Amino acid sequence: MQFLTKLSILLLFIILNIINSNLVLIHTSNNPIYQFPNKWQANVQGWVADGLTNHEPAISTGFFFSDYTIQSQRVDEVWNLTSIHGTDIYNLGILSDTHLFYPESAYFYYTNSSGQFCSLSATGYLSQNMFASEDSFIGETTYNNVKVYQFSSSYSTGILKNVNITLYVSTISQKPIAFVVPNIGRFFDGSVVNFITFDEVKGNFPFQNDLFNPPSYCKS
Numbered sequence: 001m002q003f004l005t006k007l008s009i010l011l012l013f014i015i016l017n018i019i020n021s022n023l024v025l026i027h028t029s030n031n032p033i034y035q036f037p038n039k040w041q042a043n044v045q046g047w048v049a050d051g052l053t054n055h056e057p058a059i060s061t062g063f064f065f066s067d068y069t070i071q072s073q074r075v076d077e078v079w080n081l082t083s084i085h086g087t088d089i090y091n092l093g094i095l096s097d098t099h100l101f102y103p104e105s106a107y108f109y110y111t112n113s114s115g116q117f118c119s120l121s122a123t124g125y126l127s128q129n130m131f132a133s134e135d136s137f138i139g140e141t142t143y144n145n146v147k148v149y150q151f152s153s154s155y156s157t158g159i160l161k162n163v164n165i166t167l168y169v170s171t172i173s174q175k176p177i178a179f180v181v182p183n184i185g186r187f188f189d190g191s192v193v194n195f196i197t198f199d200e201v202k203g204n205f206p207f208q209n210d211l212f213n214p215p216s217y218c219k220s
Helices: 002-020 208-212
Strands: 039-050 058-067 072-079 096-101 106-112 115-120 137-143 146-157 160-170 176-181 188-200
Touching: 058 208, 072 208, 137 160
Parallel strands: none
Antiparallel strands: 039 058, 039 188, 058 072, 072 096, 096 106, 106 115, 137 146, 146 160, 160 176, 176 188
């Protein structure tokens, strides 16, 4: 009995460490779950289609930073000029921009030839546990020729209500490789974010205050 108790404690310790290291965890029901690391960063590439892109896919490359200990996320993106030529983004001179996401608010800011601009926007904050439920598991499939676990979770914030976000996690590396946001209305036609790299961050981000706080001209 004492041996079984020690074994149970050991198994619990292993499971908790799997959760804390944020790998996919296989439950006894054989449904995996996924929980994002407390802190992570990624090189990303993808596209978005909305009113500013004339409802055509606009391609961007950038970096995604997330720190759940302070409930903050940041996306820096640079636009592919050939994909935005003739769109409102191009006409506004937005060649690159930054999004800061918090659970209930967000900033969108950029610099063009006319100066610095900042506005409040709908938040795209991805919660740490939005795929940490067995109910979010859809099944196994392939994405860009990679075998993945597919998850789906309903997302609501601000004006966005019950949006089903899809997450693909590699069955080998157990790291996210993409998430997909569907069409959610007349203005927004959908987006795809592909993770080129995805790494857990230990300790604090360098320049953390600057990284997750808006510049002064956002507050003026």
